[in-house]
Amino acid sequence: MTLAAPAPIRVLIVDDHQMVRDGIAALLNRQQDMAAVGEAADGLEAVHQFRALSPDVTLMDLQMREMGGVEAIKAIRGLAPGARILVLTTYPGDAQAVRAMRAGAAGYLLKNCIRRELIDAIRSVHTGRHAISPDIAHDLAAHALDEPLTDREVAVLRLVAEGHANKQIGRVLHLSTDTIKAHLKTIFAKLGVDDRTHAVTVATRRGFFER
Known part of the structure; x- marks a missing residue:
């Protein structure tokens, strides 16, 4: 059989x-x-x-x-x-x-x-x-032990990637400029970078942004 x-x-x-x-x-x-x-x-x-x-x-x-x-x-x-x-x-x-x-x-x-x-x-x-x-x-x-970016931080960084200044980002997200600066400081620390351009590059490479 x-x-x-x-x-x-x-x-x-x-x-x-x-x-x-x-x-x-x-x-x-x-x-x-x-x-x-x-x-x-x-x-x-x-x-x-x-x-x-x-x-x-x-x-x-x-x-x-x-x-x-x-x-x-x-x-x-x-x-x-x-x-x-x-x-x-x-x-x-x-x-x-x-x-x-x-x-x-x-x-x-x-x-x-x-x-x-x-x-x-x-x-x-x-x-x-x-x-x-x-x-x-x-x-x-x-990156298993890294603290992930929050949705708000990703939103801030996406606007940075589009070329917006802090004031413009604050207007779009209804946040103060100081709050945007604080978010960026946290973002830089989480991604291990020192500036906006490097932050966008790393976030894009790691897939934080939807393409």
């Missing part, structure tokens, strides 16, 4: 670039234990497709129109708390990875990963394990 082959891992691919979706689908469909069962170009479509298809693993991009990946992860996990979601993104940064993992992602890979790494990560996530790119894991470990 021949044993039936186990059912393939059914994967939903979410990315706003058709060529990326096509490339990943072709890669998955070459694996004996995987099948690309659907795709979506944004977060809203991802939630709809997840509801319709109930995939085993969802590959999720982060920066998309209509609804971003983090919001889509939250929505899907609201529908199915056990949903297994693997982020596949262009953008590194420990802060962004933390947001995705807190939303319910089981893994975080960069799109420059090798094909074998992606395939192994899908299998790991499917079995209930976590999968994180080595570079992201290193950044997470390096």
Whole structure:
């Protein structure tokens, strides 16, 4: 008596670039234990497709129109708390990875990963394990004990990145100039920098800003 082959891992691919979706689908469909069962170009479509298809693993991009990946992860996990979601993104940064993992992602890979790494990560996530790119894991470990920026501090720094002076930032956020200066002093300390330009550079690299 021949044993039936186990059912393939059914994967939903979410990315706003058709060529990326096509490339990943072709890669998955070459694996004996995987099948690309659907795709979506944004977060809203991802939630709809997840509801319709109930995939085993969802590959999720982060920066998309209509609804971003983090919001889509939250929505899907609201529908199915056990949903297994693997982020596949262009953008590194420990802060962004933390947001995705807190939303319910089981893994975080960069799109420059090798094909074998992606395939192994899908299998790991499917079995209930976590999968994180080595570079992201290193950044997470390096900043694990850092005090994170608050939402208000990120808002201040985002306006700094847009070129606003302290007075302008205060007007936008309805805060005094002294309060803005105090926020910047705290931001510099948390990021380990000495000036506004370096603060913006570090915050961008670490993923505090949505792109």
